[in-house]
Amino acid sequence: MATYQATASAPVNIACIKYWGKRNTKLILPTNSSLSVTLDQDHLRSTTSSRADASFEKDRLWLNGKEEEIERDGRLWVCIDALRKWRQEMEQADSGLDKISAYHVHFASHNNFPTAAGLASSASGLAALVASLSHLYSLPQTPSQLSLVARQGSGSACRSLFGGYVAWRMGEKEDGSDSLAEEVASREHWPEMHALICVVSDAKKGTSSTSGMQRTVQTSPLLQHRIKEVVPGRMDDISKAIREKDFESFAKITMRDSNSFHAVCLDTEPPIFYLNDVSRSVIAVVEELNRAAGKPIAAYTFDAGPNAVIYTLEENMPKVLNLINRFFPQEASFANPFKMDWQSAQVPEGFNTKVVPEGGWEKGAVKSLIHTRVGDGPRKLDDGESLLNEDGMPKTLN
C-alpha cells in the first residue's frame, strides 16, 4: 500500500515595509502592501511533514510535539481546505490519480528556533505547512498562488513562500484573489545581504500583533495617512533600491518604515509600545554608526516586539558585530556562524560612544544574537527527514 507523505521547510521573513492593519480580517487582506527579506533556512526554519492516509480519523496537527486543535473554519482549517479542493479538482479531471483528497491528514511541524526568541514563527510555520501539503498533493500551483492560501493562515506567511526579496501586493479585489506574494529579486541577485537578530529581553508581555493592528486601524488617524500616502511610494522606492543593489536607499527606507510603523502604534488608543530602552539604544548605535561612516551602512528594523533586526552587507557585518557585542554583552557567547573576525573590526573613526549608557548595557539586556543572511524559499525535504513515524504519528525529537 502506498504511503502519501511529504516534508518541507520554510523560512522566516523580516519586513522592511511593514504590514500593519487588515481591511478584511476574515480573508486577511491588508491595508497596505509590504516587502520583506527572506532569511536563510540554514539558520532559521520551520519544517512540516504531512501524511494522508485512509486510516486517519480526522485532520491532526502537532506543533513542536504538542497537538494543536484544527478548529473548523479556523485559519489552519481554511488553508488545508483550500489545498484539498485543488487536489479534488485534479482528481476529478484525471481519473488516474489516487483519490487522496478524501483522506484525513496528519501534520507534524517544528521550529528550529525557540519561541522565546520572539521571532514570528507563524509565518514560517504556515508556509511550511502549505508547501508540504502542496507537495503531498502534487499541486501544480505556483508559489504566488500558494501564497493566497498561506495568507489566509497568517498574513505575512505568504511572503515566506519565496526566497530573496518578496513583495506582498495588497490587491484591490474584495475576494482577495489578487492579494498575493511575488518575488522582487532572487537571493542570487543580491546575496551579500546579511542580518543580525538582536533578541532583546523584555519583562512585559507586549500587545499581540493580531489585536494590536486592528486597534490601530480603529483609532489611529495617522495610520490612514501612512496607508494612503506613505507606503505606496516606499514600496516603489525600495523595490528599485533592491533591483539596483543600492544599500543606502534600502537602509534609509527600511529604517523610515520601521519608525513609521512604531509611530502609528504609539498613535493607537491606548498606545502600543513595542520598543523599549534597549531597542532605542540599538537604534542609537546604528544611527551613530551610519553618521560616523558618512552614509547608511546598516539598517535597523523592529516588528511587534523589542527585538532588533539589523540588515547590513556582508562586508560591514564585522563592524556591526563589534559594536553590538561591545555595548550589549550577552549571557552566552556569540555563535559566529560565518566565522567573522569581528573582534578586530575597524569601527568608523569618530564613532561617539556616548550614544549608549556609560560602560554599555548590563549583561543580558540583549539575550542573544542570531547572525544570518538572505535565503531561499521553501525546500522539499527527503522522506528521511519526516517528522512523522510509520504510523503517521509525530516522532519524538531530541
Place this chain on the structure above:
Amino acid sequence: MATYQATASAPVNIACIKYWGKRNTKLILPTNSSLSVTLDQDHLRSTTSSRADASFEKDRLWLNGKEEEIERDGRLWVCIDALRKWRQEMEQADSGLDKISAYHVHFASHNNFPTAAGLASSASGLAALVASLSHLYSLPQTPSQLSLVARQGSGSACRSLFGGYVAWRMGEKEDGSDSLAEEVASREHWPEMHALICVVSDAKKGTSSTSGMQRTVQTSPLLQHRIKEVVPGRMDDISKAIREKDFESFAKITMRDSNSFHAVCLDTEPPIFYLNDVSRSVIAVVEELNRAAGKPIAAYTFDAGPNAVIYTLEENMPKVLNLINRFFPQEASFANPFKMDWQSAQVPEGFNTKVVPEGGWEKGAVKSLIHTRVGDGPRKLDDGESLLNEDGMPKTLN
C-alpha cells in the same frame, strides 16, 4: 529722581494640544494651533524685574543670578525692542510722559523651580519678562497683543500670558500678526483641574525641542497629516470639553495628542525619542486606572522629555497620588502641598498591578513629584519683591 522699575511673575503652562513645528523660524509661527493649561504660580513661577535708568550703558539680563548676553536681533532683543517701540509711540503721542524708552534696561529673572526638573522655563521666563517690561512702560496693550511679542521670544511663552485654559491660534498671516494667545476659559471656570508633574530620571540628554521640531517638519510625512487633518478638530473638541467641564473628553483628547506628538517624533529622521521605559510605565498606570474606573479620570501628557504631567480633577488626585507613590518611590518624600490623604485613597477595584514591573520601580526612577493645579496669569508684584537692588544690579538670592 524717579525710579522706573517693575516686577512681575508668570506661570508655567503645559500643553494638551502640542506645539511641534514652525512654519517661520524667525517669527516663530507654528505649523498648528495649540492649547494649554496654565499652572499655579503659587507652586511654579518665573519672576522678572526690569528697571530703566539713564545711567545704564546697555541692556543687561541676569538669569538666576548669572548674566546672559542679549544678542542683537536675538530672540530676547526682539521682545525688548518691540515693547520699547510701543513705549516710544506712547511718548510721541503724549509729551507729558517720561522719555524712558531712551534708557537702557536691566533685567533680573529667577525661576523658583530647578532647571533640572526639566520643565520648560523659557515659556514662563519670557512671559515674566514681557509682563514686567510692559508694566515698567505702562503699556496699554492687552495680554493677546503682548502674546505676539512673547511668542517671538519663545513660542509657547505666548500661552503663559493668560491664566486658565489658553489657545495659541496659529494664524494665517505672513507677518505673524494673528498668531497669538487667547483665553479659552478662565481658571475660575474650572478650578478643580489639578496636575501632578512626575520628574523622570533620564541618563541621556534628549534632542532640544528647537532643533527636534524642525527635523520633524523636514522629514516626517506623518507630521503633515497631523497638522492639516488631526489638530484642527482636536482644538475644537478640547475647547468644547473645557467649556462644558467635560473631563472625560478633555482627558481622551489630551492623551491622544500627546501620543500623536511623540508618534511624529518617532517618524522623524533620525527618530526622536522623549519617552523612556519609566514614562511608558506611567502611561500604563494611568491607562489602567482609567480602565478600572470605567472612564478616563486622569490624563497623561509629555512634552519634549521623559517627565509626565498627569491632569486629574481634585477629587481624583488622591487615587493618582496613591498609585504613583506606590509604584514610583522617590528619594525625597512627597511634599503634599494640598495636604491630601492619598495614603488611604481607594484605587478602583480590579486595578491590575501587573501593568508595572513586579515590586514597582526602583527608588528614584521618578525623582520627585510636583503637585499643582490650574492657575492665574502673570502677576504684577510690589517693588519690595524686586530682584534688582538700588543700583539696578541683581540682588543675591538665597
